[in-house]
Amino acid sequence: MYRSGKDTLLVLGVLSAIGAAFAFTVYLPHAREMNEVRSQIASERLRMESNAAQVQSVPAMLAQVEALRGRYNGFDRQLPRSQELFEFLKQIGEELARANLSSQSIKPEAPVREELFHALPIKMEFQGRYPELSRFLAEIDNMERLTRVQRLQVHTQPRGDDLNITVLMNIYFTEG
Numbered sequence: 001m002y003r004s005g006k007d008t009l010l011v012l013g014v015l016s017a018i019g020a021a022f023a024f025t026v027y028l029p030h031a032r033e034m035n036e037v038r039s040q041i042a043s044e045r046l047r048m049e050s051n052a053a054q055v056q057s058v059p060a061m062l063a064q065v066e067a068l069r070g071r072y073n074g075f076d077r078q079l080p081r082s083q084e085l086f087e088f089l090k091q092i093g094e095e096l097a098r099a100n101l102s103s104q105s106i107k108p109e110a111p112v113r114e115e116l117f118h119a120l121p122i123k124m125e126f127q128g129r130y131p132e133l134s135r136f137l138a139e140i141d142n143m144e145r146l147t148r149v150q151r152l153q154v155h156t157q158p159r160g161d162d163l164n165i166t167v168l169m170n171i172y173f174t175e176g
Helices: 002-071 082-098 130-142
Strands: 102-108 118-128 147-156 163-173
Touching (some): 082 130, 118 130
């Protein structure tokens, strides 16, 4: 019996050695790999949830873009280059003549330098009736070049229907 106890211990020792060898060579590396895979899965789930939240905001952003397009339609007018200013001023003078506004005076002032563009203030003085003034301002607004009326002064004359009108307008342009 003594021999069988030794044999049992020997078999248990061999089995323990095989178990330890299995644990070190197969189980532990695969356990580490499984933990890494679980960590990657958790990370990908978080990324997918984040992407899903971003995707849900796309229709709202598209609606906002369309609303802004509608709101700012017509703000894509061009800025003339400095060498094109004379032609643009000529167009403004032609619009004044078409609108039947008399006693015209167009006085460009000193350009104002901005970071991305320049502004050329123009003071215009003329006489006419309100419908002609309204037509002139509408034509200026419909021009392809960017302009902005800064100030509009209208004074009545003691006699007649004509108004004394002063318009301070900025024309925006770029160098070149």
